[in-house]
Amino acid sequence: MTKETKFYKALRDVFIGAKIEGEGGFINLMRIKAGYYSQIEKLLKEDVNQAVEKYPTFREELFDKLHSFFSRYFTESGSIYFNSTPFHNNIYEKVYTDEKDVILFWKTQMLYYVKTDRIFRSLPIEFPTSAEAAVGKDGLKFYFDASKIETKKANEKRSLIFELGKVCEDETIVFSVQYSERGAKTKQEEILKAIKKKGIAITEEQLERAFRIFEKQSEVDFFINKNARAFLQEQFKLWSYQYFWEGAKEWSAVRVNQLQILKDIAFKIIDFISQFEDELVKIWNKPKFVRKSNYVITLDRIKDEKLIKKILKHKNIKEQIKEWQELGIVDKEFRTNNVLEKDLTGTHLAKKYEHLPIDTKYFKDLEPEILSLFDDLDESLDGWLIKSENYQALNTILPKFKEKVQTIYIDPPFNTGEDFDYVDRFQDSSWLSILNDRLDFAKLLLDKSGNIFLHLDFNADYYGRFLLNNIFGQENFSNEIKWYYTNKIPDTRKKSFTNSFDVILTYAKSYEDKVFNWLFDKREKPIKVSKMKKIDGKKIYLKGEDGRGIYDLRMERTMDNIWQIPLLHAQPEIVDFKTQKPEELIRRIIACSQGVGIRTMVMDFFAGSGTTSAVSHKLGNKWLGVEMGEHFYSVILPRMKKVLAYDKSGISKEVKEYQGGGFFKYYELEQYEEALANCKYKDGDLFNRISEKAYQDYVFLKDEKMLKALEIDYKNKKIKVDLNKLYPDIDMAETLSNLTGKWIKKIEANKVWLEGMDNPIDTKNLDYKLIKPLIWWE
Secondary structure, three states: OOHHHHHHHHHHHHHHOOOOOOEOHHHHHHHHHHHHHHHHHHHHHHHHHHHOOOOHHHHHHHHHHHHHHHHHHOOOOOOOOOOOOHHHOOOOOOOOOOOOOOOOOOOOOOEEEEEEEEOOOOEEEEEOOHHHHHHOOOOEEEEEEOOOOEOOOOOEOOOEEEEEEEEOOOOEEEEEEEEOOOOOOOOHHHHHHHHHHOOOOOOHHHHHHHHHHHHOOOEEEEEEEOOHHHHHHHHHHHHHHHHHHOOOOOOOHHHHHHHHHHHHHHHHHHHHHHHHHHHHHHHHHOOOOEEEEEEEEEHHHHOOHHHHHHHHOOOOHHHHHHHHHHHOOOOOOOOHHHOEEEEOOEEEEOHHHOOOEEEHHHOOOOHHHHHOOOOOHHHHOOEEEEEOOHHHHHHHHHHHHOOOEEEEEEOOOOOOOOOOOEOOOOOHHHHHHHHHHHHHHHHHHEEEEEEEEEEEOOOOHHHHHHHHHHHHOHHHEEEEEEEEOOOOOOOOOOOOOOOOEEEEEEEEOOOOOOOOOOOEEEEEEEEEEEOEEEEOOEEEEOEOOOOOEOEEEEEEEEOOOEEEOOOOOOOOOOOOOOOOOOHHHHHHHHHHHOOOOOOOEEEEOOOOOOHHHHHHHHOOOEEEEEEOOOHHHHHHHHHHHHHHHOOOOOOOOOOOOOOOOOEEEEEEEOOHHHHHHHOEOOOOOOOOOOOOOOOOOOOOOOOOEOHHHEEEEOOOOEEEEOHHHOOOOEOHHHHHHHHHOOOEEEEEOOEEEEOOOOOOEEOOOOOHHHHHHHHOOO
């Protein structure tokens, strides 16, 4: 392979990445990039030929050096960052600046972490049984078709399911492969029976072995470079300095011209590569549409008896009752005619049923009527549950919730590879990139008196301290709380002491302005505390007439930063989630960081089992939870419905004010992969005309992107917005609220009033200018 061929192959790799089969927005964009690359390669070859026309002997060296540089940045996912360069041998290193003598550097600091996914390719597999191998016979033959695998939307943990396609004449067993949806599993027994009917002897163990072999394909991290142009240009300057000056004694005019050619060609390539990475950045950071929204409201919040009667007589009430029974809110003897009762004062809700949680997903036709009861809708809500990858959520809701959050508690993956319903096997640098970008948002969301609590263990606590110092400032460090759990079962197989505590790092947005409340523990036995009095500015111990000291008996102890709270083992508050935290832990976090008697907002954007939202609701605070896993629907949402109905477990008995009742909204957000899939890019000519700026011109300017949502009425000179062409289930009111940062005041059928607006927005006849950031970027 010539150096020129090697260079173009490396460039193709760094630009496109390894070949990936399947379906999804990311794969669509890779195909578009491949088409565009073929055109830029033609243009580049013409420019190289013209540039070296006067220096033919420099041609081989030019391609050798171009290959040497660009091959350093190839990754299987097509991401642009360090791959095999000596500049990243040490991921963590000390960097000295004018402002700080030590800062943290990590390999992926300049990247947005998108997800960890496997690069699946269709794969033939063949292996003999032990008996067949002994006599030299052919074994079982499989073919796994990966062409229909839809790539993951985010970093959720999802298993594969295999479906039997056919058995070929040569006895090759063909499978189609998909990611599992809502817990679906491979039907192994049915597959084995079908294969055996074809006369092929196969065991369950052999089938599982074939599945395991296919699943062992490469798993890679997908990133987007935040500024590919600046990154590659900087790297080229570092590399070229070493190349230009090592061993050089003198420079001729010819040599200077040759090196200038190398720089010019390299920068043209960098400009073009960066165009596509910048396009991904724009799609990654565009505000996302709100989808599949519903409300959960208890009957006592509706208050309108006629509307309650409509709900109880609705055709879908049986589905709602079935859900209540599954959640244990009502028993099988429940009857709707007992919900309303009459007495001398008239008809009203029966006390027993006033906190029945109504999910509007069963009553979509009545939802506008329910919402129209509220003249300040968002203020009336207790909370929001958002199903989304959390970077997309934080970026989208920032305008609406900026500086409105008092307390943030997050319990992110600890980088262990275990325990979570999403990928938790990050390289240290990937983990740092994930947390760093999200903590940047957290600071913007916090009120000036707000606090953040970052829950970690020994796997990541020291990294977390570095990140928080960098983002919030070391001067705003408040505490390192140690959650000490005395009921951890020792693992005597290990050659180390059992770890019995986690760390919760606490930082204020502003140490001077932060809210802080002392907490107190009950003592098992009271202690004597000497009474004191200030006299002339001095503290004097008080004494009785007999000359002995006067004491108070104190039953409370002022808490320190060691919090002894047992792990959850068999407590009633346990839900189906491995890393659930005790409600008492979250209660203390909220209690020490909230203004007394003030209803403020608590946020958790690694919501997990929903404990933060549940405790916040019980304590009477507004709350905001973000979670991307499928347990959003199977764990968090059911838990919050039970909290509204009245949940007896956890801290409920200690919080006398909590008696049930409430009103919250839940929805999904459009994800990056979905946005990519909905973006339309032409396969036509790359440039309208070739110019000196061809590599820098914005090549996507004439592409449609998401403009298929617009219809132009040329006759009447109007633009009609039809968002159903993108998604059939958009909540336009919430989308606009997030986009503009204005809270929703009132909703009626096809109309929404936002904060500070006298006139409503007609959501069926939208002004396209309102939604431009959602569908078009340049």
